Amino acid sequence: xxxxxxxxRHKVTETGTPVTLRCHQTENHRYMxxxxxxxxxxxxxxxxxxxxxxxxKGEVSDGYSVSxxxxxxxxLTLESATSSQTSVYFCAISExxxxxANVLTFxxxxxxxxx
Amino acid sequence: xxxLEQPSExxxxxxxxxxxxxxxxxxxxYGLSWYQQxxxxxxxFLSYNALDGLEETGRFSSFLSRSxxxxxxxxxxxxxxDSASYFCAxxxxxxxxxxxxxxxxxxxKP
Numbered sequence: 001x002x003x004x005x006x007x008x009r010h011k012v013t014e015t016g017t018p019v020t021l022r023c024h025q026t027e028n029h030r031y032m033x034x035x036x037x038x039x040x041x042x043x044x045x046x047x048x049x050x051x052x053x054x055x056x057k058g059e060v061s062d063g064y065s066v067s068x069x070x071x072x073x074x075x076l077t078l079e080s081a082t083s084s085q086t087s088v089y090f091c092a093i094s095e096x097x098x099x100x101a102n103v104l105t106f107x108x109x110x111x112x113x114x115x
Numbered sequence: 116x117x118x119l120e121q122p123s124e125x126x127x128x129x130x131x132x133x134x135x136x137x138x139x140x141x142x143x144x145y146g147l148s149w150y151q152q153x154x155x156x157x158x159x160f161l162s163y164n165a166l167d168g169l170e171e172t173g174r175f176s177s178f179l180s181r182s183x184x185x186x187x188x189x190x191x192x193x194x195x196x197d198s199a200s201y202f203c204a205x206x207x208x209x210x211x212x213x214x215x216x217x218x219x220x221x222x223x224k225p
Contacts (some may be wrong), residue, residue, distance in 0.1 A: 031211055033211075033213075035215075040217060041217060042202055042215040042216055042217045042218050043158065043202065043204075043215040044215070045212055045213070045214070048211060048212065050211060058212060059212075059214070090157060090158070094211065097210075097211055098145075099145070099146060099163070099165060101206055101210070101211040101212075101213060102145075102146045102147075102148045102163045102165075102204070102206050102213065103148065103160050103163060104150075104158075104160060104213065105160070106157040106158050106159070107157060108156075108157050109157055
């Protein structure tokens with residue numbers, strides 16, 4: 001993998017509990033993204049970051065928050081997990097904006113199950 | 116809003132050529148990308164078209180026609196390891212958001 005680590009890789013939790021997924025990169029890329037992948041829906045953007053403390057919402061941001069206090073770390077938090085948030089979560093990075101945003105490098109994914 | 120359509124499943128035999136189509140409806144267009152994902156794995160970037168025409172990368176080629184809002188991924192000399200899901204993705208504006216299609220599952224048979 002191109003220096004992207006996601007943790008945890010697997011997590012089972014109960015409805016109503018908070019969950020934080022971590023994405024760590026060693027590429028010093030400015031842009032980081034969180035996607036979720038569900039059968040029949042492809043990959044859908046949750047939030048993305050264009051720099052330290054700079055984040056913006058994606059297509060499916062309700063119920064999720066993010067933080068980026070360092071270039072290398074992008075955290076995704078589910079304040080109160082629901083069963084509809086059971087999914088595989090992928091972190092991605094891109095080196096630049098513009099056309100560079102069409103070329104994403106993905107982490108290995110975090111499989112979250114909310115019971 | 117935006118939508119991307121691609122076939123859900125395609126089957127082909129080893130050594131053959133297969134084409135995976137992608138049509139898109141977006142308010143803007145800043146490029147079409149293709150990604151490959153093996154079962155249980157992460158998506159990996161294959162190719163990118165910003166302008167009309169064909170881009171070739173080894174056995175894989177990608178084509179774009181902006182006037183038709185259409186592109187395709189062409190895989191030649193299919194190998195068993197090409198069995199995977201393939202996603203097209205469009206950047207709709209000048210920002211950084213990439214929107215993905217639902218994916219096409221390619222099954223390569225001996």
